[in-house]
Amino acid sequence: MSQSNKLLVDARGLSCPGPITELVKAYRNAKNGDIIEVWATDPGFEPDIKAWISRTGNQLVELRKEQDRIVAVIRVTAKK
Amino acid sequence: MVKKVVILGGGTGGALLANKLPRDEFEVTIVDKQEYHHFLPALLYIAFRGYRKPIKRGIKTLLKPWVNFIPSGARAVNLYDRYVELENGKRLNYDYLVIATGATMDYSKVPGLDKVVEQFGNYHSTEENAWKVWNSLNSMGSGTLVIGLTYERYRCPPSPLEGVFLAEEYFRMRGIRDKVRIVYITFYPKPYPAEGINEIVEPLLKERGIEYLTLFMVDHVDPEKRVIYFMEGEEIKYDVFIPIPPHAGADIKYTPEDVLDSDRFVKADKFTNRVQGFDDAFVIGDASALPVAKTGVTAHLQADVVAKLLMGETAANTGRTHCPFDVGYGLGTFVISDFRNPALRFPVGKLPHLFKVAFMASYWDMILYPELWDPIFNAYFSATEPSKLRVFYG
Ligand SMILES: Cc1cc2nc3c(=O)[nH]c(=O)nc-3n(C[C@H](O)[C@H](O)[C@H](O)COP(=O)(O)OP(=O)(O)OC[C@H]3O[C@@H](n4cnc5c(N)ncnc54)[C@H](O)[C@@H]3O)c2cc1C
Numbered sequence: 001m002s003q004s005n006k007l008l009v010d011a012r013g014l015s016c017p018g019p020i021t022e023l024v025k026a027y028r029n030a031k032n033g034d035i036i037e038v039w040a041t042d043p044g045f046e047p048d049i050k051a052w053i054s055r056t057g058n059q060l061v062e063l064r065k066e067q068d069r070i071v072a073v074i075r076v077t078a079k080k
Numbered sequence: 081m082v083k084k085v086v087i088l089g090g091g092t093g094g095a096l097l098a099n100k101l102p103r104d105e106f107e108v109t110i111v112d113k114q115e116y117h118h119f120l121p122a123l124l125y126i127a128f129r130g131y132r133k134p135i136k137r138g139i140k141t142l143l144k145p146w147v148n149f150i151p152s153g154a155r156a157v158n159l160y161d162r163y164v165e166l167e168n169g170k171r172l173n174y175d176y177l178v179i180a181t182g183a184t185m186d187y188s189k190v191p192g193l194d195k196v197v198e199q200f201g202n203y204h205s206t207e208e209n210a211w212k213v214w215n216s217l218n219s220m221g222s223g224t225l226v227i228g229l230t231y232e233r234y235r236c237p238p239s240p241l242e243g244v245f246l247a248e249e250y251f252r253m254r255g256i257r258d259k260v261r262i263v264y265i266t267f268y269p270k271p272y273p274a275e276g277i278n279e280i281v282e283p284l285l286k287e288r289g290i291e292y293l294t295l296f297m298v299d300h301v302d303p304e305k306r307v308i309y310f311m312e313g314e315e316i317k318y319d320v321f322i323p324i325p326p327h328a329g330a331d332i333k334y335t336p337e338d339v340l341d342s343d344r345f346v347k348a349d350k351f352t353n354r355v356q357g358f359d360d361a362f363v364i365g366d367a368s369a370l371p372v373a374k375t376g377v378t379a380h381l382q383a384d385v386v387a388k389l390l391m392g393e394t395a396a397n398t399g400r401t402h403c404p405f406d407v408g409y410g411l412g413t414f415v416i417s418d419f420r421n422p423a424l425r426f427p428v429g430k431l432p433h434l435f436k437v438a439f440m441a442s443y444w445d446m447i448l449y450p451e452l453w454d455p456i457f458n459a460y461f462s463a464t465e466p467s468k469l470r471v472f473y474g
Contacts, residue, residue: 028311056311
């Protein structure tokens with residue numbers, strides 16, 4: 001059984017579309033079952049990540065706003 | 081004492097920087113694996129217009145007479161011991177190093193892409209590949225043309241959509257627009273990743289009947305069946321596919337290795353362009369891993385900052401972009417932004433297109449005579465600062 005990985009994408013300080021670019025880079029190398037956690041500061045990231053999830057069919061485990069960042073935890077489930 | 085500066089790459093950033101450094105303070109050497117400097121923005125016009133003017137010049141002819149030029153690839157850089165190793169094994173020592181090696185194509189990141197490029201070309205690598213695009217478009221009488229992003233790193237953010245708009249204009253001119261379906265693919269949520277510009281270009285795409293697939297990430301391509309496969313299992317069939325290929329950094333071995341990111345771009349400080357962890361090494365232009373647009377304007381402005389820092393002055397990048405964006409029919413917009421201001425909504429008109437044409441005509445002169453052009457650029461950049469233009473196009 002292959003092990004699932006946890007990947008952290010630190011896109012803090014990057015303006016839109018930086019966080020999505022970094023997420024896609026991580027997603028390219030991920031496999032189903034992996035968890036990708038993205039940290040971003042750009043407010044545009046929130047609508048972007050929702051659109052990304054609804055289009056790709058991956059799972060948004062958590063989307064939370066902390067004092068200094070937006071954190072999105074994604075489970076990769078939709079890769080063919 | 082005269083300082084030894086080695087610059088890797090004699091493209092836009094490297095050549096400009098070399099010509100800015102005063103001869104009495106610096107001994108400057110440019111190392112480039114090619115004898116020629118290419119004006120890359122012209123690849124767009126070769127690919128979609130069959131542009132025939134020469135787009136390259138000998139690097140030596142673009143440098144001040146006192147700048148040394150070594151026509152050789154660099155194969156290794158040791159940042160601890162301050163040397164560059166050339167292809168023949170010879171070592172060059174430096175007091176300051178500037179990496180300006182641009183970006184190269186890495187088709188292997190998307191399986192099947194190398195064959196697609198062999199067949200249809202692309203307009204981000206070589207003159208030969210740009211001519212292939214022109215021939216591919218010419219041989220199309222009907223069918224589906226797909227243009228789009230295949231990977232997360234590429235040069236010149238407007239250029240993918242510029243190609244789409246110019247292709248649309250070309251098919252209309254040929255009177256076969258109704259027979260050709262044009263599809264643009266991108267992994268971003270919107271056709272153009274920056275909101276201000278997207279608000280300008282998305283309506284234009286709709287108006288011109290160009291389809292677009294957003295949030296589509298290319299997985300691989302089957303060049304025999306002519307199908308692009310996306311990561312979530314969808315596919316699209318094409319007759320001609322012009323990919324914006326994956327870009328990567330130059331094939332140079334760095335010590336320490338961790339100054340490179342996973343795509344071989346060099347990590348740096350976004351304000352000073354100093355290579356991460358080193359005071360005496362800089363990276364400018366497309367070669368850097370910085371999350372700023374890979375454009376000639378960026379390379380140019382970073383060369384200004386690094387020249388000043390080398391001369392002991394205070395200087396810092398503002399993250400300024402100023403890219404003319406051709407939308408066909410003699411019209412265009414500008415992508416204008418900086419670290420503090422997201423891209424403006426610059427309305428479509430004739431000015432950006434004329435700016436692009438004027439820029440193409442004066443490019444070589446600007447590289448060779450920065451002392452004449454800098455005052456003009458400084459005045460222009462200052463007059464068009466995003467914070468000032470925001471009032472009109474915010
Ligand atoms: C279609 C298209 C349209 C564009 N339009 C615009 C535009 O409108 N406005 C704009 O500002 N920018 C535009 N650009 C982008 C612009 O051309 C680049 O951003 C710019 O050339 C970057 O300059 P550079 O000095 O970083 O790299 P380059 O100009 O690419 O120079 C890099 C140099 O390094 C050399 N080199 C590489 N590896 C080695 C090695 N190992 N050893 C020695 N030498 C090496 C290469 O031979 C090359 O000469 C466009 C690009 C394309 C493709």
